[in-house]
Amino acid sequence: MAMPPPFEEREEREAFDRIVETLIFLYTESRRLTKEQARSHDLTGPQLTVIKLLSGIGELSLTELSESMQTRNSTVTGIIDRMESADLVKRARSDEDRRVVKIRLTPKGRALAKSVPIEPMSLFREALETLSAHEARTLLKLLSKLEKSVRDALGGAIPAPSTHASPHEDHTDGR
Amino acid sequence: MAMPPPFEEREEREAFDRIVETLIFLYTESRRLTKEQARSHDLTGPQLTVIKLLSGIGELSLTELSESMQTRNSTVTGIIDRMESADLVKRARSDEDRRVVKIRLTPKGRALAKSVPIEPMSLFREALETLSAHEARTLLKLLSKLEKSVRDALGGAIPAPSTHASPHEDHTDGR
DNA sequence: TAGGAGTATTTCGCATACGAAACAAATTCG
DNA sequence: CGAATTTGTTTCGTATGCGAAATACTCCTA
Known part of the structure; x- marks a missing residue:
């Protein structure tokens, strides 16, 4: 032994x-x-995160969103699907690059974001x-x-986020 | 402003x-x-955790397992269902308290636990x-x-864990 | 400039993960 | 004792969360 x-x-x-x-x-x-x-507020955790991110920044591509939330694109697709059905968020194809989908809050989503005080x-x-x-x-x-x-x-493939003030870095998350 | x-x-x-x-x-x-x-090793993350827990302790009730894993009972039920189908684990009703389900490794599960070096x-x-x-x-x-x-x-409803959730722990030290 | 490599998103199938409700066995208390 | 309550587990419905493959589009290069 x-x-x-x-x-x-x-x-x-x-x-x-x-x-x-x-x-x-x-x-x-x-x-x-x-x-x-x-x-x-009729939201899930990740949905709250999405709303807070968008309300702070205005518009994000799906990939930018998935990176901010530390999840995969395929996961975010589903979250956005449900939020779009609930009229909280709207998808729009980008004009510069027609592969990317830009995601924005609807008026309803914007109003909700303002009325929910909780941070993720x-x-x-x-x-x-x-x-x-x-x-x-x-x-x-x-x-x-x-x-x-x-x-x-x-x-090292994945670059670290710069420790301090990056241009428009933003935080996460509630999954 | x-x-x-x-x-x-x-x-x-x-x-x-x-x-x-x-x-x-x-x-x-x-x-x-x-x-x-x-x-x-044909396991999922939580399944690996279950195997390692059981291989260290021998036998745990479903609730003990769910507390150790910081998830809900209903979640663990599903995990154990799939592991039972894969013949990694076996359920047995407890004799002292017939509400309780004890979970143990099968020989196959025990062998797998020994052969997998990864810790969760x-x-x-x-x-x-x-x-x-x-x-x-x-x-x-x-x-x-x-x-x-x-x-x-x-x-304070939730008591702090005593380092481990073992069923019959020998408490050599307070903590 | 056609085609191939690369990128952004979606689709699909599966495994968590949760709360609420259903059940069953044990315990409490009148 | 026996009803009410409590405790352990499962069932159900829904929402992530993931990887792999499919799609759609862009960019690069021969």
């Missing part, structure tokens, strides 16, 4: 397990509440308020480091 | 946005790769290796603080 691993190693494994577990907890629970809050992932955002400014900076630094490792592991 | 918010506040909001964005990135990308890796969320776990022990401790502390805030916000 193998020797039991040394103490420090075992301890580190358990710390990693706790980190993974907590990350999943924070993500899933925040997502769950976002969904529940969105429901009171608001539970998690509120939790962040309990951190001090210093803690928040530390957390961001550590998460960014992890992000970099992950992007490297995925093969 | 409203005054623009003061600099520090604006900066803080952007930091929060970046944290949310990065959290989602880490979670979704890790999940995506786990799924892809599991596929080479392994991409994220590997990224954690790039942190120093001190950084990992700091990260865990900050995430735990957020977890606590979130649980409080959800109303």
Whole structure:
């Protein structure tokens, strides 16, 4: 039989397990509440995200939308389908490039966006308020480091979003 | 018109946005790769998680399983249905409490568990290796603080997990 | 300038994921 | 004891979420 691993190693494994577990907890629970809050306005979580993104930016192609939401195009197609049926959003073929579909809010969608105060992932955002400014900076630094490792592991093909103010970068998300 | 918010506040909001964005990135990308890796063994992501949980513990009720996986019972029912069809897992009514369904690996499931080296969320776990022990401790502390805030916000109804959801845990330490 | 490579979107089939309601067994309480 | 309540699981309907293949269009190059 193998020797039991040394103490420090075992301890580190358990710390990693706790980190993974907590990350999943924070993500899933925040997502769950976002969904529940969105429901009171007849929206789903991702639909809320779409509305907030479009209301901030005005017009996005389907691919831009799917990148902002960290999901695949085929997923967003379905979300937009349902939102279009609900008259929240409108598709229009681009004139410069007739392959791309531009997505905009309808008046109804715009009105809804204004009337819904909830931000996607608001539970998690509120939790962040309990951190001090210093803690928040530390957390961001550590998460960014992890992000970099992950992007490297995925093969640098995917460019990282610039850490600060990119031209019209925008945030995400409530899936 | 409203005054623009003061600099520090604006900066803080952007930091929060970046944290949310990065959290989602880490979670979704890790999940995506786990799924892809599991596929080479004819498993899905959640199925891999089930196999690893059961192979470590032996037997879990459906509710215990769903708590460990942070999903709802109705979701796990479907996952177990498909795994049962694939002869990876077996359901058995408990004798003490005939409402409870115990889930165990079949020999085939046990063999598969041994032959699959992948841990769920392994991409994220590997990224954690790039942190120093001190950084990992700091990260865990900050995430735990957020977890606590979130649980409080959800109303203390939900008890914090005791590190693992094992059915008959030997509690050597409080926690 | 025709054709091939590449890009944007949709379609399809499948596997989560959720809440609400239906069921069944256990527990509580009058 | 027996009805009311609680708890564990399943069923149902709907919405993501994904990869692979199909479509439609653009760009590049021989």
